[in-house]
Amino acid sequence: MLEINKLSASIEGKKILKDFDLKINPGEVHAIMGPNGSGKSTLANILSGRKGYEIEGKASYEGNDLLEIPIEERAQKGIFLAFQYPTEIPGVNTNNFLKTSLNTIRKFRGLKELDSLDFLKLVKEKSKNLKIEEKILSRQLNVGFSGGEKKKNEILQMTILEPKLAILDETDSGLDIDALRIVSNGVNSLRDKKRSFLIITHYQRLLNYIKPDFVHVLVDGKIVKTGCGDLAKELEKDGYEGVTTIK
Amino acid sequence: MNLKFQEFQKLNLGLKELDGIRIKSFKKFETQGFPSKRQEHWKYSDLRTIINENFKNLQIFKENTRSKYNDNFLIKSFEHNKIVLLNGNLVDSSFVYEDKKKITIKSLKSVLDNKEEFEKIKSYFEDDQNSMISLNHALVNDGITLEVDDRYSFKKPLIIYNFFNEIADSKIINNKVFISLGKESKLCLVDFYKCENDIKYFNNMIHNYTIKENAIFKKYSINSSLDRSYNYNSTKINSYSNSVFENFLLSLGPNFIKNEIHCNLLENFSSSFVNGIMLLNGNQHHELKTNINHKYENCKSSQLIKSVLLDKSSGTFQGKIYVDKRAQKTNGYQLSKALILSENSEFNSKPELEIYADDVKCSHGSTTGNIDENSIFYLMSRGLTREQANKMIVEGFLNEVIETITESDIKLLISKLFKERINKVKV
Numbered sequence: 001m002l003e004i005n006k007l008s009a010s011i012e013g014k015k016i017l018k019d020f021d022l023k024i025n026p027g028e029v030h031a032i033m034g035p036n037g038s039g040k041s042t043l044a045n046i047l048s049g050r051k052g053y054e055i056e057g058k059a060s061y062e063g064n065d066l067l068e069i070p071i072e073e074r075a076q077k078g079i080f081l082a083f084q085y086p087t088e089i090p091g092v093n094t095n096n097f098l099k100t101s102l103n104t105i106r107k108f109r110g111l112k113e114l115d116s117l118d119f120l121k122l123v124k125e126k127s128k129n130l131k132i133e134e135k136i137l138s139r140q141l142n143v144g145f146s147g148g149e150k151k152k153n154e155i156l157q158m159t160i161l162e163p164k165l166a167i168l169d170e171t172d173s174g175l176d177i178d179a180l181r182i183v184s185n186g187v188n189s190l191r192d193k194k195r196s197f198l199i200i201t202h203y204q205r206l207l208n209y210i211k212p213d214f215v216h217v218l219v220d221g222k223i224v225k226t227g228c229g230d231l232a233k234e235l236e237k238d239g240y241e242g243v244t245t246i247k
Numbered sequence: 248m249n250l251k252f253q254e255f256q257k258l259n260l261g262l263k264e265l266d267g268i269r270i271k272s273f274k275k276f277e278t279q280g281f282p283s284k285r286q287e288h289w290k291y292s293d294l295r296t297i298i299n300e301n302f303k304n305l306q307i308f309k310e311n312t313r314s315k316y317n318d319n320f321l322i323k324s325f326e327h328n329k330i331v332l333l334n335g336n337l338v339d340s341s342f343v344y345e346d347k348k349k350i351t352i353k354s355l356k357s358v359l360d361n362k363e364e365f366e367k368i369k370s371y372f373e374d375d376q377n378s379m380i381s382l383n384h385a386l387v388n389d390g391i392t393l394e395v396d397d398r399y400s401f402k403k404p405l406i407i408y409n410f411f412n413e414i415a416d417s418k419i420i421n422n423k424v425f426i427s428l429g430k431e432s433k434l435c436l437v438d439f440y441k442c443e444n445d446i447k448y449f450n451n452m453i454h455n456y457t458i459k460e461n462a463i464f465k466k467y468s469i470n471s472s473l474d475r476s477y478n479y480n481s482t483k484i485n486s487y488s489n490s491v492f493e494n495f496l497l498s499l500g501p502n503f504i505k506n507e508i509h510c511n512l513l514e515n516f517s518s519s520f521v522n523g524i525m526l527l528n529g530n531q532h533h534e535l536k537t538n539i540n541h542k543y544e545n546c547k548s549s550q551l552i553k554s555v556l557l558d559k560s561s562g563t564f565q566g567k568i569y570v571d572k573r574a575q576k577t578n579g580y581q582l583s584k585a586l587i588l589s590e591n592s593e594f595n596s597k598p599e600l601e602i603y604a605d606d607v608k609c610s611h612g613s614t615t616g617n618i619d620e621n622s623i624f625y626l627m628s629r630g631l632t633r634e635q636a637n638k639m640i641v642e643g644f645l646n647e648v649i650e651t652i653t654e655s656d657i658k659l660l661i662s663k664l665f666k667e668r669i670n671k672v673k674v
Contacts, residue, residue, distance in 0.1 A: 064315035091643025101629040
C-alpha cells in the first residue's frame, strides 16, 4: 500500500526527516510515536501533499510515485489525513463541504454521486454509530468547534469518505476519555483487510483502544525502534529516552 | 462634456418655481463639473475620467417613457407589491396586498407640478453635497414619493423595479425616490436594478428616506446582473427615536457604481445597520461610501462589508462613523474584509471615526488579503480541486453577510442571484 524509502525532508534548510523508511501493507495498523519535534507531523504533511518542503527519497502509494500525485488526487485515490489542527473555514457549511468532498471522491471511483437525501441518510447513520451530534454538521466548518468537536468531525469525515489509507495526526491530543473512545471506535469500525492506518501519537493511551500491528519510535527524523503493540507500553514506562538508549 | 441644458429647460418640466432651482443647480454643477479624484471623497472613483472615457456624447434623458417593460424580469419567487420605474419614469405600481388607504404613492412628475406637494420636498433641493446631487436637482425627470401612514405595517415586501431599456442609451437619467415611514410603521423594500438591453447609460439617483419613531425600514439593494451601466446612487436617511434601518447591498452587476449611504441618527435609540457584499470581475469598479452620523444619545450602528475582487476589477469602501458631542452612549461598529484574487485587482478601504463625545463604544476594522492557504489545503486534502476549494471559500466568505438578512424570502432570492453570479465567474 505505502512504501517509503530513504525519505528526507527539510524546511527552510532545516532537515526534519532523515532517510526515513516505512512500509505499510493493506490491512495493517501502524503507530508512530515520538517526542515533540521528531518529525511526526512533517511526515503526515508530506504524505498528504502539503507544499513547502524540500524532499528527497521515494514514497510510493499503490505502486505509483506518491510525491508526484497532486493533493486532491491523493484524497480521491484514498488517502485521508485527520488533521492535528483542523482548519476553521468561516461561511462554509460542514454538510455542503462534506457532500462535495464525498461526491468528488465517488465520481473518481466511478460511483454514482449521492443526492442530498441519500447523503443526509448516510451522514445520519454514520454520526449515530459514532455517537456524534449531527448538529455540528449544520454549522460552519470547524468554526467555533471545541477541540473535541474538531477531532470528532475529522473522524466522522473519515468514516464517510472510507479511505484506503488513513493518517491520523495526533488525533488523540486534547481529547477526554469519552471523545477518545469515539475516535477509537471510528477507527476500529473501519478496520478491515484492505484498509491501512498510520496513527501518529504522543501517548500510549490511544493504543489501549486501537491495537496497532506495529509501533515505531521516531526520534530526530528517523525510526529508531520498531516493535509490536507492547513497545508502546515500554515507552510509557521508560520514556523515549529510556527506550532509545537501551538500543 | 456638453450637456444641453438650455434645450432641456425649454421643456418647462414642473412648476415655475422649480425653473429657478434647476438653473441655480445646473450653474453649481457647471462650475464644479463631474467629481474628480482631486476631491477627497472621489479619490478612488474619478467620475470625470470615467465619464470622459466611456461616454463620447452623453445626453440628458428627458423622455417620458411610455413603452412597456419586460415583465419576464419580475420576481416570481414570493408575493410582493411593486413599483416599476422604467428609465426612471413611474410606469406601473400595484399594492394588492395592502390597505391602499394607508399608502400614498405619487409620481415625482406630478409632485413637481403641484405647488402644495412640491412644498413638502422642496428643502431637499438645497442639498449641495456634491456636483452630482446638484446635477440631479437640475435635471430631475421623474421618480416617486411614497408615504406610509402611522401604525401601518406592510403585509408583503415592496419591490421597486428599476428597469432600463434602449431609450436610455448614452443618456444620463436623473431621478429621485422619497419614502417616508410614519410612526410605528413597517416596510420591507427591495430596490431591484435590471437593464433590458445591452446599452450604456448613466443613472444618477437620489433616495431620501424619513423613518419616524418606532418605525422599521428594511431595505435591500440588488444590483446583480451584469450590465454596462454607470451609476451614482446617493441615499440619505433621517432616523427618529427608536426606529430601525436595515440596509443590505448586493453589489455585483454594473460596470461602475458608487453607492453612498448617509444615515442621520437624530433621536434616542435609533439604529442603522449597513451590510453588503461586492463580487467583481472584468473591469468592474464599485464603491460604497457610508456616513453614519450619530447625532443623539443611545443610538446604535453597525456595518459589515465583504468584497471579492477578480481580474482587473477594483472596489472601494469608505466608511465613516461620526459621533456628535452630544451623542453619548453611542455604539458604532464597522468591519470591512476583502479578498483580492488577482494581481491586477485592487481594493481600497478607508475607515474613519470622528468622535466628539467621551462615553462611546466604537470600533472599526479592515482587512485585505488573499485566500488562506491552510484553508485551501484542508479542502484539497478532502479531494476538492483548487478551483472548487477557492469557490467554496469565496462563497462562504460572502455568504456570512447574506446570512445576516432577516427576511427569509429575500435572503433566498439574494442567495440565488449570488449563486448565479458566482457560478459564472472564474475564481
